[in-house]
Structure formats: C-alpha cells, structure tokens
Amino acid sequence: MKPSPRWAAAAAVCAAALLAPLLLSETQLPVYIVLVLAACVVTGLSMLMGYAGQVSLGQAAFFMIGGYTAALIALEELPTWLGLAASPLVAAVLAAVIGVPLLRLRGHQLAFATLAVQLILLNLVGQQEWTGGDIGLQGVPRLAIGGYEFADDVAYAYLALAVLGLTVLITRNIVKSRPGRGLRALATSEVAAESSGVPVAGYKLAVFSLSAGFAGLAGGVYAFYFGYVAPSSFPVLLSFEYVVMVVVGGAGTIYGALVGATAVTLLLQLLNNIGTMEGMPAAAPTVLSYAVYGVLLVLVVLFMPRGLVPTAAAWWERRRSARPRGDDPASDGAERPAPAPASV
Amino acid sequence: MLQIDSVSRAFGGVYAVRDVSLTVAEGETRAVIGPNGAGKSTLFNLISGHLLPDSGTVSYGPEGERRRIDRLTPHARARLGIAIVFQGARLFGGMTVLENVMVGAHARTRHGFLSAALRLPRHREEEARIEADALAALDRVGLRDWAHRTADALPLGQQRSLQVARALCARPRLLLLDEPASGLRAAEREALAQLIESLREEGLTTMLIEHDVAFVSRLADRVSVLDLGRHIAEGTVEEIRRDEAVLSAYLGEGVS
Structure with a gap:
C-alpha cells in the first residue's frame, strides 16, 4: 500500500522538528524551545476548545503552576525529575478542584472565570514569601534524570520535543x-x-484537568530550562496567545495546535525583530505584539473561521475530489475535524 | 418495567405534567398520544432524566430489581438501559455516521481516559467490538452504506434512523421514541414500523409518542392518552377509541 499523504506529512513534520535543534543558531534555539512548549499547552487547549467546546482564558496559569511546582521541588534539594513529574500532576489536580464550580459556567462566563483564576493566582504567587514574591524563584538547578543532566539548549530542545510527542x-x-x-x-x-x-460534567472536568496537566508539564520544562520563574513570566497575555494559537491553527485538530503555535510564534518573532530595529520607539515591540493578536484573531475569524489546518484540509479534499480518481473514498472520514469551537 | 407514580412537573406555575401515574409492563409497546401541549415530551424527559419531577416518583427495572430513578442524571439512567430518540435531529455533527452510533454504546462500556491514553489491549478490543455492534445497528436501520459519511450530510429521514441506530447500539431495555415517524416518507414509515415490530418480537419495552392513528393501532399493545398534562385514559386501541374523555379531549365537549 502506498503511504498516504497524511503519513508523509506526519513524517516530514517529525523529521523537521527533530533536525531543527541541530540546525538552529544559538539565538534561535530558545525561541524554538518556547515554541515547542507552547505547542504542548496549545494541544491540550485545542482539545478543550475543539472537542469539549470549552474556552479557557487562563491556561497560562496552569503553565505557571507547573513551573513553580518544578522550581519549588528542585530548590528543596529533592530530585529534579520529581519536580518535573509533579508539575503536570499539581496543575491537573488544581484544575480538577477549581473545575468543579467553574465548569458549571458556559461560553463567555467560563472564559472570564478562567481569566479571573489566573489573575488571582498571579496575585497570590506575587505576594507569598515562599514563592519569592514578584522576584520569583531563582537558581533552579538543571534537570537530571537517571544521572543524565540536561545541560545545554540542544538537550532541552529534545526534552521539549519529547514532552510534545507525549502530549x-x-x-x-x-x-x-x-x-x-x-x-x-x-x-x-x-x-x-x-x-x-x-x-x-465528568468528561468536561477530565479534559479540563488533562489540558491543565499538559500545560503544567510544559511549565516544568520551562522552569528547568530558564532556571527561574516569576509572575511576570506568565502574563495574562500569554493565555491570550495560547487561545490565538488554537484559533489560528484550528481548534480540535492536533496538527492545528502545532501549526498555530508555529505560525504565531514566528510572526511574533518577526514583529519583534522589526520592533527592535534602530529608530523604532521603545514601546514598538509591545504594541506590535498586542496588535498582532487582535488583527490575527479578526482575520482568521473572518476568513478562516475553522482555522488554518481544517481550511487547508478542506481545500485539499476539494481539489482531490475535483479530479477523477481511483483510490477508495472510504479511507478518509476516520478523523474529521470537530465542529467549530465556541467563540470567545 | 416502568412505574410512574403521581408525577408532576410545572414550568412557571403551569403544569406540563400533572399527577400522572402509569405502569408499563416488560415487553410492552406503549403508545402515548394526546393533543399538542399535552405533556407527552415532558413525560419522556422525566423518564430519561432531562427533567426532574417537582413531585412524584419514577421507578424502573425488571420485576424484582425495580428501583427509583427520578433523581438520577440522564447518563446514569442510560447506563441502566434507558435510551431515547428525540423528536428533533440531535446528531453529533462533524462526526461520521458510524461514530455517531458508536457513541450510543457509551452507556454499556467502561473504558475511560487512562486506558484510552495508554491504548491498553483491552481498550482496543472493546473499540473493535463497539465498531462491530455499531455496524450491526446501522445494518438494521439500513444506513450501513452511509457509515463513513458525516452525519450532517444525511437527509432528514435518515437522520432519524441514525438516532434509532444510536439508541439500539446502547442495547436498551426501555426505548423511548418521540414522534419517530414525523416527517418521514411512506416507505421510510413502513421501514420504521417493521423495525419497531421486530423489536417488539425481541421483547424490548418501548414507549412511543405518535399522532398517526394507523401507526399506533398497528404497533401499540396499549395506549396512554394525555391531555393538558393529565393522564386521562389508558387501554387498548379499541378501548381508547370508545373512551368518552378521549373523544371530548380531541373533539371538544359534548361529542360522544
């Protein structure tokens, strides 16, 4: 049997992702790692939005919880792998607890409630002594699993990819x-x-908790990679970024999460480069990045309400069925994109 | 199989179902008829669990293991063997016809997130069984050829059949059909009637909301008549035809 385009695409994406850490420059690698971690968060959020029809505007809070969990455990001189293992669990349990009252809400109300949760958690973390207040936790040791220490950026890039693969x-x-x-x-x-x-109700809670677990795991890797966590690393804007990535890529598709995370990260990076060029005002990078979320969201919702991946897939499907064919029509349909997500 | 005792349910002070008591025997096909707004769909929702009664009790189960169910959630009642086919097309759009039917098996299968995430062998076996059952259910309603199309692509009549297949895939012990024949063409009605007849022969307990007298006469063992939320008569089709309360409810006072 000939390999289907789906498998060919998957193989190409995997190969590119695995080669990238070796090819990227020192300045590009951190961006790549953050991109891969964002893709983990977005994969979970995409499942929440696309399959369970729920929107979380506070997903960065679970990313933060994972980061702080890993940092706190590592700074207590406990094994660092324990910190990484605990980060998704703590985030998932927290989501399960707050999800019980929260998920009684729907649509906009749920979105705002999750946003409020993040604001509350940011405030709490910024004021407690044991979380290091606004300065956060510094000097998180490097992650070591079974005697292997993840020391350089390339190692963390592969760690992030492994986590994404698992997700x-x-x-x-x-x-x-x-x-x-x-x-x-x-x-x-x-x-x-x-x-x-x-x-x-139980299923919604389970997928909310699962998406928080993914975000927590990514947050754990983040803490070990950067070596510090602070409230300012997990702004509300980050939560919006995740939602924009889901919408751009197409909610409810795994490829959509990957494409959305990549597209938005690259675009932001490009704008950041423009914003920091000589002669640009100091506020330019911030203004540009805020603006891009707005513009991107409006454009996608207007012209591709289902997101990049489902739109492209539908286009491909039309093109394929337009010409005479001999292959079986029943092969597709096994994995259809879910209905349009609830709008924010 | 089903015992309803003095059940009432009001919406904003108006009774949709008022002090209704009825018993459906195991293996019986019971038609529920009545003018529009008589409370038929409300009664079904009280049985399926989408509405809770203000007062009264609903008990369900074969002789000897009957239990109260009126406080259970709909999914818990589904697990006990109650399946409902809604009047409108409540399909899972974006999913294939086969997947829609496979969802029906949810009520009698167990595997959850963890065994799915790990792809345990048991889980994969269960998936294969569910798929086979779903295909068999599609065969029964004549939708097998549509299995891999998306559910939204189905014509209206087939959408109803798909709901029936979904309900059958749950292997229910009590099947609730809310106007299953409405909007169907003659050939489709005939196919549906034959399906209900074969289910009756298999001993499935069925409740059926229906307006078409010929359809009811052909299929129902007994008929319950609701009017303005009250259960005004019950009996065989012949008995109901002669019942004065029923005639006045349908035709107005003073006719007999």
Missing part, C-alpha cells in the same frame, strides 16, 4: 477512542450525549 500521543489516543467520541459528541449536543450515557 500529542496521549491526545491522539484519547480523541480516537471511546472517551474522545464522548467529548466530540458533547461538543455538539450535550443533551444527546448525556442520554447516550456520556457523563458530560
């Missing part, structure tokens, strides 16, 4: 199976999903 694998397995069907079902009709035996 994508778990997401894919869930989406394609019984709980994934339940999630996709409840995104279109909660009533019908309930009467088919899907515990709607």
